[in-house]
Amino acid sequence: MLCLTLTGSTLEEDRLQIERNRPWISLAELRLDCLSEAEQAKAAHFPEQVDIPLILTNRRVSDGGKATGSEKARLQTLFDASRGTFAYVDIEGDVKKAELKFKVPGQEGRVDLEADLRARGVKIIRSHHDFEGVPADIYGRISRLAAHGDIPKVAVTVQNLMDLITIFRIESELASVEEKIIVGMGSWGIPARILYRRCGSMLSFCCDSEAAAPGQLTARTMSELYHSDRIDEKTHIYAVIGNPVYHTASPKIHNPGFAAIHYNAVYVPFLVDQVRTFFKIAEMLQIRGFSVTVPHKRSVLPYLGRITREVKQIGSCNTVVRVKGMWKGINTDYYGFLAPIADRISDGTIKSALIVGAGGAARAVAWALHNHGVKITIVNRTLETARILAEQTMSSYDSLEHADLYSGTVDLVVQTTTVGMGGNDNP
Known part of the structure; x- marks a missing residue:
């Protein structure tokens, strides 16, 4: 009630x-x-x-x-x-x-x-x-x-x-x-x-x-x-985990989707501090799968029994599903990012890109662009984090303070930081 x-x-x-x-x-x-x-x-x-x-x-x-x-x-x-x-x-x-x-x-x-x-x-x-x-x-x-x-x-x-x-x-x-x-x-x-x-x-x-x-x-x-x-006891539970997490629109997408196909399921946001502890809750509630957002896209990896090729290459995971009693990690950011711009990459409209940020989402974007031959520059507040990702994807990197220098010099700008989330100013 x-x-x-x-x-x-x-x-x-x-x-x-x-x-x-x-x-x-x-x-x-x-x-x-x-x-x-x-x-x-x-x-x-x-x-x-x-x-x-x-x-x-x-x-x-x-x-x-x-x-x-x-x-x-x-x-x-x-x-x-x-x-x-x-x-x-x-x-x-x-x-x-x-x-x-x-x-x-x-x-x-x-x-x-x-x-x-x-x-x-x-x-x-x-x-x-x-x-x-x-x-x-x-x-x-x-x-x-x-x-x-x-x-x-x-x-x-x-x-x-x-x-x-x-x-x-x-x-x-x-x-x-x-x-x-x-x-x-x-x-x-x-x-x-x-x-x-x-x-x-x-x-x-x-x-x-x-x-x-x-x-x-x-x-x-x-x-x-x-x-x-x-x-009820037959309802399948799905989740999204992060910190912050209540800004996400995911429940407004998944729950109406479940209802549309008459699937007895619910998609619930969980504020998560320790990933290990969440897995205990996932077992307790028999959660079928969950989305992963900042800052847990990398910290979730040690608790997965299987990962896809993209997760292994990117080093981050945004989706976890239970398969035959084992947790499997997937990265849908990779394909989700590529889908709307694939044609422009193929026809040469997008040859260069500036990525703002170097976290889990940035890793998916960087590898997607790198695998499709786009020249990349990564700018980030923490230069060392940008350097590591740049070396892995054979990209260049710079400090976030210098981002304005790239205005008009690239075909695509991708904003992957938390700016605009949880009530912050929009980018």
């Missing part, structure tokens, strides 16, 4: 957010802490205004919310709103039972919020948020949150691939906890949001336009691009 986090300052804004995202979501989370006091007072009636199950939350600042008053006042606001017909109520795991007893006008004694919710068939979510990392005892923490039959929710900040492995292991470690909510926050946690079912999570949170938590994607992106709500 995809759950829309409502961030409007009024209930009407929240209603409109639901209306805009209704085709893609199964439920929504009403955030009391985003509302004014006047709007909070009307929140109990909000479920009557929408046709979707709701989670009620009043998130404190320390857990990423906006509730700034006293803890007693925050919980009172939650209790007052909970009198409405909400499907779920989120209560932080460290809130003590004694703090959940409230006076109700006209009634003797105090009402126990937990007992009242259970009596009305409202499910309780017990949550824990960690913005510093993934706690070492995360599996035990989830078990404790679920101890009384409540739905445990952990939202933790994923800081690297090892943290992501911990998140993806939750389902195998805690399969007995049938209903649970697992959230991997931050850029490193985005794959866990998309593949939430592989973490054993019953839902994944998404937003209308502005993320309510680090790494949150829009409901439309989660549903239409990644089909996250339709991923």
